Amino acid sequence: MKAVWVVVGVAVLVVLLALGIVPRIQRNAKVAAEARDPANLIRAVSVVVPRRPDGQPELSLPGNVQAIQETPIYARTNGYLRERRVEIGERVAAGQLLAEIDTPELDQELVQARATLAQAQAALSQAQAGLEQARATHQQTLASLQQAKAALEFAHVSAERWTALAQRELVARQDADEKRTARDTARATADAARATVDAARANVGAMEGNVASARANVAANEANIQRLTATQSFREIRAPYAGVITAWSVDRGALINSGSGSTNTPLFRIAQIDTLRIFANVPQTFARSIKAGQETQIVLQEFPGRTFRGRVASTAGALDPASRTLLTEVRLP
Known part of the structure; x- marks a missing residue:
């Protein structure tokens, strides 16, 4: 009985294998036949002419x-x-x-700067007055120098004249000596006047320097006030x-x-x-x-x-x- 069942199993297995293999063999044969057909060897494709796009390419970016x-x-x-x-x-x-x-601190600085400017302006006025006085003194010394030169010229002429008369014994030698002494005195006076003129001229230069310094000080204080005023405007x-x-x-x-x-x-x-x-x-x-x-x-x-x-x-x-x-x-x- 067992042998019968073995035979039946083998028969069923053979039938199943036949049912699975036969269709596959038929399908492979059909595919091979179609592959050998010349009509199936030509592929249909579409051909177009390349050209540039009409507009700019679209680009999206963050x-x-x-x-x-x-x-x-x-x-x-x-x-x-x-x-x-x-x-x-x-x-x-x-x-x-x-x-x-x-x-508040800036306001106080501005008040102080204005007071300093007033002092600088007063010093400038004083320096200018001193300069005017020095110039007037210089003019006076120039006049004194001219006067001393005139006196020296007169004393020189008188001394020469009295010396000539004394050599001719028309006047006393003492009088001629007095004229020569007066000439020497006039020369010394003229030298002193010339020195006074030089001193007055130097004083004028010094006073001009003082005026320039005072004027620069005034300008510096005015600039400081302008700076503080501009800084104060930044309050707004x-x-x-x-x-x-x-x-x-x-x-x-x-x-x-x-x-x-x-x-x-x-x-x-x-x-x-x-x-x-x-x-x-x-x-x-x-x-x-x-x-x-x-x-x-x-x-x-x-x-x-x-x-x-x-x-x-x-x-x-x-x-x-x-x-x-x-x-x-x-x-x-």
């Missing part, structure tokens, strides 16, 4: 949107904040007052242009330090948003197709479904060596 200009505003004088007149998000006009600063913080206040960092009574160093915080930040600028990095492949004035389309996530038109304002003109991209600025009015 960009960074910024205001056309954004400026931190620092204080240019020390003091205390008296009043802040604007808030965040407020639109301001060019030159509008944003805040006022009390400057004004908007450099029309825009929107985006931040402020001080309130009334706060201590204000001038300057824009790393330790100082800007009092305000203002942005001009009438025009926006967008920076995008254009791949090197498309760099040559970017031109100034070229129109662009801008899509913002904040305005879904809307498209804005902008224009290329400028490019960097050179590729970034690291990213091989061209930095491009697009303006959005």
Whole structure:
């Protein structure tokens, strides 16, 4: 009985193998016949003529949107904040007052500088008066010198005349000696007058130097007052242009330090948003197709479904060596 079941199993296995192999053999034979058919050896293809695209290739790039200009505003004088007149998000006009600063120390410096200027002006007036006096003295010494020269000339002529008469024994020798002595005295007087003129001239030069120094001192004090006055005008913080206040960092009574160093915080930040600028990095492949004035389309996530038109304002003109991209600025009015 067991042998019968073995025979039946073998028969079933043979039938199953026949059912699986026969169709495959038939299919392979059909494929081989079709492959040998010459009609199936020719492939049909479509041929077109290449041409350049009608317009520029479309390029979509991410960009960074910024205001056309954004400026931190620092204080240019020390003091205390008296009043802040604007808030965040407020639109301001060019030159509008944003805040006022009390400057007690600067005000005292200005008062002291004006007093110093008054002293310098008084010293200048005194120096000018001394110069006028020195010039008058110089003129007097010149007149005295001319008088001494005239007296010397007369004494010289008299001495020569009396000497000639004494040689002819027409006058006493003592009288001739007196004339010669008078001539020597007149010569000494003329020399002294000449020395006095030189001294007076030197005094005039010294007084002119004093006047020049006093005038320079006055000019220096006037310049100091102008500097302090200009610094005092910075008590009023004004908007450099029309825009929107985006931040402020001080309130009334706060201590204000001038300057824009790393330790100082800007009092305000203002942005001009009438025009926006967008920076995008254009791949090197498309760099040559970017031109100034070229129109662009801008899509913002904040305005879904809307498209804005902008224009290329400028490019960097050179590729970034690291990213091989061209930095491009697009303006959005």
